[in-house]
Structure formats: C-alpha cells, structure tokens
Amino acid sequence: MTQTLTAPATPPVRKGGGGARPPRSGSRRPGWTPWLYLAPALVVLAGLLVYPVYQLGLISVLEYTQAQVSGGEPTSFQGLGNYRQLFTDPQFWQVLTATVVFAALCVLSTLFVGCAFAVLLTRIRALPRLALLIASLGAWATPAITGSTVWMFLFDADFGPVNRLLGLGDFSWTYGRYSAFALVLLEVVWCSFPFVMVTVYAGIRAVPTEVLEAASLDGASQWRVWRSVLAPMLRPILLVVTIQSVIWDFKIFTQIYVMTDGGGIAGQNLVLNVYAYQQAFASSEYSLGAAIGVVMLLILLAVTLVYLRLMRRQGEEL
Amino acid sequence: MKLVHRPWRLAAEAFALLAAVVVAFPLYWMVLSAFKPAGEIQSDTPRPWTLAPSLDSFRRVFQQEEFGRYFLNSLFVAGSVVVLSALIAFLAATAVTRFKFRFRTTLLIMFLVAQMVPVEALTIPLFFQMRDFGLLNTLGALILPHLAFSLPFAIWMLRGFVKAVPEALEEAALIDGASRTRFLWQILFPLVFPGLVATSVFSFISTWNDFLFAKSFIISDTSQSTLPMALLLFFKPEENDWGGIMAASTVMTVPVLVFFVLVQRRLVSGLGGAVKD
DSSP states (O other): OHHHHHOTTSOSSOTTOOTTSOSOGGGSOOTTHHHHHHHHHHHHHIIIIIHHHHHHHHHHTEEOSHHHHTTSSOOEEOTTHHHHHHHTOHHHHHHHHHHHHHHHHHHHHHHHHHHHHHHHHHHSOHHHHHHHHHHHHHHHHSOHHHHHHHHHHHTOTTTOHHHHHHTOTTOOTTTSHHHHHHHHHHHHHHHHHHHHHHHHHHHHHHSOHHHHHHHHHTTOOHHHIIIIIIHHHTHHHHHHHHHHHHHHHHTOOHHHHHHTTTTSGGGTTOOHHHHHHIIIIISOOHHHHHHHHHHHHHHHHHHHHHHHHHHHHTTOOO | OTTSOHHHHHHHHHHHHHHHHHHHHHHHHHHHHHHSOHHHHTOSSOOSSOSSOOOHHHHHHHHSTTHHHHHHHHHHHHHHHHHHHHHHHHHHHHHHHHOOOTTHHHHHHHHHHHHHSOGGGGHHHHHHHHHHHTOTTSTHHHHHHHHHHHHHHHHHHHHHHHHHSOHHHHHHHHHTTOOHHHIIIIIIHHHHHHHHHHHHHHHHHHHHTOOHHHHHHOOSOGGGOOHHHHHHTTOOSSOOOHHHHHHHHHHHHHHHHHHHHHHHHHHHHHHHHHHHO
C-alpha cells in the first residue's frame, strides 16, 4: 500500500500504454534542454543561497566586528577561535538546550493536535468539518508577527481576556521563563497545526474506504484503526510533516523575538536563531553570530540526512 | 462514515465545533479589538463584544505616515516573489521530472537540503552581500533573498504536479509538430497551473510575513519599509497602543486571508497531490 501512496510514477501497468514504449519521452536525447530550464533557478540559488552559506562559514572563522564592518580595521583570521569562545560560553549551551527542548515540545504538540483533528475531520458531517477547516485555515494564514501580537494581547496581564477567564489576575506570562515559553508554544501550535491537519486529512482521504470499513467491521477501535491501519499507510506523509515541523520549529525566530521582546528578561527565552541575531546585530559580534549560524546549519543538515535515509528506506523515488 | 454510531458522531461534531471556536478566537479577538473604542480596550473587564464599534484605531493606523506606502511595498515584494518563483520553479520542476540527465538525483537532494538552510542564519552574510550589491534600503534586498528561499520548496512541491501530467500528452504534442517550448507553455503550463497556485501560497506567505529581513536590510530609508515595521511602531515602552496594534495586525492579516480563501480548494487538493507523490 505504501508503494501506491509514495510512488505512483512506477505503476506496473499504465492505462492505454503499450509495453514497448520507451520510458520517458525526454530521455532519448535531453541534451542541454534540462540545464536550460534549470539555469534561472540555479543562478538564483547559487548567488543567494550557496554563496551566502560560504560567506557565513568564512565570517565565522574571521574576526568580524563593527571595526571591520566600517572598514577601519583589516579582518584577521581566527581559525576556530570564535567556535572555542562559543563552546566555552555556558549561555550557548543553555540556549542550545532550550532550543532543542522547545522545538521538540512544539513538534510533538503540533503533530498530536494536527493528527487528532485530521482524524476528527473524517468522522463528522460537512458543516462542522467546514467550520473547523475554515478556522484552521485562518490560523494558518495569519502571519507569524500578527499571530504573535494577537496572542500577546490575549494573554496580556492588564487587558487580556485569558487571565480574566482563568482568574489569574494580573499574572504576567512573559515574566517567568517557562510561562513565556508556554505562551510562545501555544501560538506556534496554533499557527502550525493546520498544515499538519490538512496534509494528513488529505492523506487519509486517499486511503480506500473499503480498508477502513473492513477494519471497523472486524471490530477495531478508533485508536486501533489509527495505530494499525492509518498510521502505517500514512507513514510517508507523517514523515514529511514531521520533518517540516522539526525544521520550522527549530528555526523559530519571529514569535520568540516579538512575544518575549528579543529573547526575554536577561535572555531567558533565547533560542539559537534569536541568539545569533542578537550577537550579530545588537552586539556587532558578527563572527560569533555566524558561528552560531553554522552550528544551526549543521544540526539541520543532520536532520535532513536522517530524512533522506528514511525516505530511501521506504523506497521512495526521487 | 455510516459505520460510526450516532451519539459518538454527535459528540465528535460538538467537539469539532468547540475546537473551531477556540482556533478562530484569536482572530476574532484581533478584529474585535481593532473596532473597539479606546476605553473598552484598556479595560480590566474585557467583553467579547462591543456596542460602540469605532474606526479610531484604523484611523490612527492609516494616518501614521506612509502606512499606505508600507502596504504597497509589502504587496510589491510578495507579488514579485510569487510571480518570479512560480515561473522559475515551473521550469526547474519540468527539468527534473521530464528529463533524465546526469546529476538529476544530486540536484533533487540539493533542493531538499536547501530547504533546511536556516534563512535567519544567513541574515549576516546576506546583509553584507546586499550592501556590496548596493541593494540595502531597497525592495530588491527583500525580493532577491526571498526568491532564493522560496524556490527549493516550490520546485520540490511542483514536481508532483508536473509528474501527474501524462507522458502520452507530451508525445502526442511532439508528434503533432509542437516544439518543446510550445508544449511547455501552451500545454504543460496550464495543466500545472493549480499546482503553481498552491505553491505560490507558500511563497506569498513566507514573503509577506517576513520580519527579519525587513528589519535588517531596510535600515535608514523608511520609505522602503514593509508592514511589519509599521506594526512595531505601535509598541511603546510606556504603554502599548493595543488598539493600533490590533488594527494594523488586521490590515496585515486580511490580504493573506483573502488569498487563502481564493485558493483554499486548490491548496487542499494540491497538498494532497504533492504529498501523495
């Protein structure tokens, strides 16, 4: 079943296709055509993605502060000095841990809510389904920055409705470290579960209904159907949404920056991305910021390699 | 679904409606607060309705210097990125799905890896690059990086749509004497168009929402600023102007909502197509 979901490009028999036809019309003599089509994309990516990545690595091994930027002093090669400085700084490790734990919690919550709602959508009639879909699309469409401002206002100590509703008085959510992270987490889940929900819902609908009916007739419980029938069939889709969520949540910037005003009191809510930004643009320590960027890049690269391996193992065709 | 017992389904539907209300509540509160008169916003007992809707907050937003200009700037940047990335990604996706050539798989993996690059980490080198290009404080400094960052995902997603167009169609067109270019633009392009729309949602949103580049690359010439900067002006150290913030947030959210509503059907089916592939 996984095969038909993941690789419809290689069905055994094709409608109306004779067996003797060459596999791809373009494959006979593509020549330069594909490269011509690829040229604009490659130029843009080389100039604005590959080159900056190279520059990022370069800056991270130089001494690059305000003095060098304004051209007053020559840049000097530092080797791994910036990294040494970074790795001996306890704050870096604290921020790294916070980023990993926070991203993991965001991903788990997002996936749970997204999948639960996707299953829910398949169980209900059109009207409530439409209501939930529209509300979710609204949350999805909301820009990160306006989402952040709205959630801040909802949880505002003086004028927000949530504290009134919960009877919390003038409790400030952004004052404490964990409550601030919790607030950002709620916003992140709110704006990112719809992607998971819609994608998984589309995936469930692609599962033949006979399979589900057969499972129900055999007396399988809801949870059992999800565990033993849907989840295995949806594995490729779940993989995609998991990896996308990991990447998005690990790189989180706007929500933390806006909601905790640049990383919280004394930097208690910093995550790597905000930390790098503050080092570079607030303290003019461009090389340190770049070194943090390189660390992030390597971590995300590792995640990507895991993803590729899993995809390969499932026999998905690129 | 007929197998689900009725009381169960009713409970599920009630829960779904409740969930919809909770999910929609922040947006409702945003719009509501934007229309509330100042006294009701700065109130210890916020009410979920207002009896005296007012346009004061919107007036403050639009009277703020150049707000309209920020809005147009945002629209221009997002529009340029959407159109350019759709065209470029369409060509690239065609190349990697319709042809077999050396390094094809390598390229695909590179597109995938490129999606993982933390955009924010590249702010530092891009800042210097834009300075060297003389693009700092121009909209080009926003368009170019966003174009680059939206391309890998767009290509990756469009692949499925291009693949879905039967090969037989291409052969028929070529046999009928159509050139490859003609096939590309007159046959393939219209067929892939729904996919392009679904893809463009992502590039539109990521560009429209951008906060970091807008903050970092437009530093001294505020006539080139985009909406997020206008929004931040209402945050004040003494007392945040929540009415203004909510009104500006509403103005910033509405275009994305409209865009979403327009394409939502294609988005849902498009995502289905992309992930099934």
